[in-house]
Amino acid sequence: MTKYILNRLFHSALVMFTISFIVFFIMFKAGDPVELMLPPDATQQEVIEMRATLGLDKSFLVQYQKFLVNVSKGNLGNSFIYGQPALDIVFERMPATMELAIISMLLSIIIGIPLGIISSIKPNSILSRIIMFFSLTGISVPVFWTGMILVLIFSVILGVLPSSGRGEVYLFTSAFTVDGIKHLIMPVLTLSIFQLALILRLTRTGMMEVLMQDYIKLAAAKGVPRKVIVYYHALKNTLIPLITVIGIQFGQLVAFTIVTETIFAWPGTGKLIIDSIQNLDRPIVVAYLLVISFIFVAINFIVDVLYTFVDPRVRV
Amino acid sequence: MKFFKNELLVEYFEDKLAVVGLVVFIILAILACAPALFSPQNPYDLAQLFLENSFQSPNPNFLLGTDEQGRDILSAIIYGLRISLYVGFASTILSVIIGFSLGLISGYYGGWVDTVIMRIADIQLSFPAILIALIIMALWGAGIGKIIIAITIVSWVYYARTARGVVLSEKEKDYAQSAKALGMNSFAIIFTEIMPNVTAPIIVIATVRIAVAIILEATLSFLGLGVPITEPSLGSLIANGYQVLFSGYWWTSVFPGIILMVLIISINLIGDRARDIMNPRLKR
Numbered sequence: 001m002t003k004y005i006l007n008r009l010f011h012s013a014l015v016m017f018t019i020s021f022i023v024f025f026i027m028f029k030a031g032d033p034v035e036l037m038l039p040p041d042a043t044q045q046e047v048i049e050m051r052a053t054l055g056l057d058k059s060f061l062v063q064y065q066k067f068l069v070n071v072s073k074g075n076l077g078n079s080f081i082y083g084q085p086a087l088d089i090v091f092e093r094m095p096a097t098m099e100l101a102i103i104s105m106l107l108s109i110i111i112g113i114p115l116g117i118i119s120s121i122k123p124n125s126i127l128s129r130i131i132m133f134f135s136l137t138g139i140s141v142p143v144f145w146t147g148m149i150l151v152l153i154f155s156v157i158l159g160v161l162p163s164s165g166r167g168e169v170y171l172f173t174s175a176f177t178v179d180g181i182k183h184l185i186m187p188v189l190t191l192s193i194f195q196l197a198l199i200l201r202l203t204r205t206g207m208m209e210v211l212m213q214d215y216i217k218l219a220a221a222k223g224v225p226r227k228v229i230v231y232y233h234a235l236k237n238t239l240i241p242l243i244t245v246i247g248i249q250f251g252q253l254v255a256f257t258i259v260t261e262t263i264f265a266w267p268g269t270g271k272l273i274i275d276s277i278q279n280l281d282r283p284i285v286v287a288y289l290l291v292i293s294f295i296f297v298a299i300n301f302i303v304d305v306l307y308t309f310v311d312p313r314v315r316v
Numbered sequence: 317m318k319f320f321k322n323e324l325l326v327e328y329f330e331d332k333l334a335v336v337g338l339v340v341f342i343i344l345a346i347l348a349c350a351p352a353l354f355s356p357q358n359p360y361d362l363a364q365l366f367l368e369n370s371f372q373s374p375n376p377n378f379l380l381g382t383d384e385q386g387r388d389i390l391s392a393i394i395y396g397l398r399i400s401l402y403v404g405f406a407s408t409i410l411s412v413i414i415g416f417s418l419g420l421i422s423g424y425y426g427g428w429v430d431t432v433i434m435r436i437a438d439i440q441l442s443f444p445a446i447l448i449a450l451i452i453m454a455l456w457g458a459g460i461g462k463i464i465i466a467i468t469i470v471s472w473v474y475y476a477r478t479a480r481g482v483v484l485s486e487k488e489k490d491y492a493q494s495a496k497a498l499g500m501n502s503f504a505i506i507f508t509e510i511m512p513n514v515t516a517p518i519i520v521i522a523t524v525r526i527a528v529a530i531i532l533e534a535t536l537s538f539l540g541l542g543v544p545i546t547e548p549s550l551g552s553l554i555a556n557g558y559q560v561l562f563s564g565y566w567w568t569s570v571f572p573g574i575i576l577m578v579l580i581i582s583i584n585l586i587g588d589r590a591r592d593i594m595n596p597r598l599k600r
Contacts (some may be wrong), residue, residue: 015439023451030455133333136588140580142531142551144538145573148558248441255444260536274318274539285451289490296442 052139077283086283097268116203147190164265206238235289245305337585355391357397379568404530407467415472445470453541523587
């Protein structure tokens with residue numbers, strides 16, 4: 001077990017290292033923002049000096065090596081545009097993004113799994129068919145389109161919900177103030193509808209497959225009540241693969257906050273990353289992607305380890 | 317083989333919703349194939365646009381209204397549909413070819429080839445597709461060819477993994493082993509003996525992935541990182557319309573959005589049905 005965990009840790013570190021290298025290389029190739037940072041009438045001499053101060057005149061390997069040395073000291077460099085440490089800027093915006101992602105994920109799980117179970121028990125009933133049609137619509141609607149329609153209905157037509165910003169923030173989140181919750185409703189709905197539909201469908205497919213297995217038939221033949229079969233025996237085996245999916249989907253949610261934050265002018269990392277890519281602000285882009293991939297890698301790691309506890313067959 | 321196909325087709329038509337999806341999709345595809353035949357105007361011929369027609373709400377002359385340049389939204393949607401479908405299909409076909417081949421090779425040969433291909437796949441899968449595509453497009457700039465490549469880069473993995481998985485289980489089976497014993501070369505074994513067995517799961521994934529590719533393109537175009545403004549897809553039409561949503565010109569974004577939604581729902585209905593009839597685990 002310890003060997004397995006160590007192996008996984010090593011693998012995770014390797015992934016992060018590869019990512020840092022690729023991103024650094026792509027951003028290096030894309031160029032630097034020196035000419036954007038200086039006034040338009042700056043001389044060639046000033047441009048060269050600026051590059052030298054930022055260390056951008058060095059070769060790729062020298063720059064990357066310097067970056068690695070700094071990383072080992074916990075320093076991801078200063079933003080070219082803002083001049084502050086890139087990591088600080090990313091962390092400052094992170095709570096707003098995580099708040100959206102976590103609340104949306106919880107909502108999707110709490111609603112998606114029960115509806116998935118209901119629609120799997122009697123797959124041909126009218127209720128199941130209605131649920132399935134809505135879930136199909138849910139996975140078919142692009143996130144930005146959901147957001148737009150919500151804005152159209154609740155902000156433009158009804159005028160009851162604010163369409164931009166985070167509202168009043170208390171203890172890192174807007175979930176504790178009335179104004180904050182009003183601001184949260186639309187972005188959270190926008191993010192969760194797709195996830196909810198996906199979790200619902202996966203639960204349903206999983207349940208239907210499990211319910212056809214022989215041990216379920218045996219349990220039914222032995223007279224185990226239907227409810228016990230569904231909610232205990234079948235559900236248990238359906239939830240295991242779901243853990244992995246939920247782990248991967250959380251990454252998707254974080255990525256889609258980029259779209260949601262653009263629509264709702266949410267002051268999180270999504271808007272920051274789009275601006276930084278376009279400004280060629282390499283330190284911010286690298287810092288953001290490293291933080292995000294750290295979160296993904298950590299989730300994947302936790303999921304894998306959890307898995308070996310839940311399902312002994314995977315233990316290698 | 318013929319009997320097998322017919323049986324599947326008959327089974328497909330047993331689900332009414334799936335038939336509706338197929339019919340709707342065929343109608344949209346026909347519209348997209350010959351937009352000039354069905355559009356009231358050519359929305360990108362400036363000589364046909366008149367500024368005095370700008371921002372008309374839906375009326376008998378302009379069924380779905382007009383945008384700020386007096387462009388007929390219905391025509392813009394039909395032309396946009398063409399671009400969305402083109403990007404969706406082109407990127408899916410390209411990713412099937414690349415992913416499928418790499419997966420077959422990876423599974424059949426094993427060893428370091430397998431390790432390299434699957435490690436790349438693993439790293440890529442630990443990142444959300446939209447994020448990778450977004451970075452590529454942000455640095456590359458908008459363009460139809462570019463977005464097709466960007467979507468291919470994030471999509472090949474799914475086919476590679478599926479193809480590899482099936483090959484791993486198939487290559488030990490008697491028919492593959494006897495082909496090998498008969499002295500067939502590995503290339504021929506992979507592509508003539510094993511490939512037919514991988515086709516069904518790949519078709520199912522490809523159907524669903526076309527929908528995903530279209531959504532991805534629309535999302536990137538919405539963020540201004542997809543197709544160029546001169547060749548707007550449904551996503552770019554929605555993005556344009558979104559800018560004037562607060563002024564009350566809802567038709568410029570709502571109608572393209574509805575068509576996009578209908579398109580994707582129809583593809584997903586087809587994909588769902590295809591998965592159900594080809595999944596042996598749901599049949600007993």
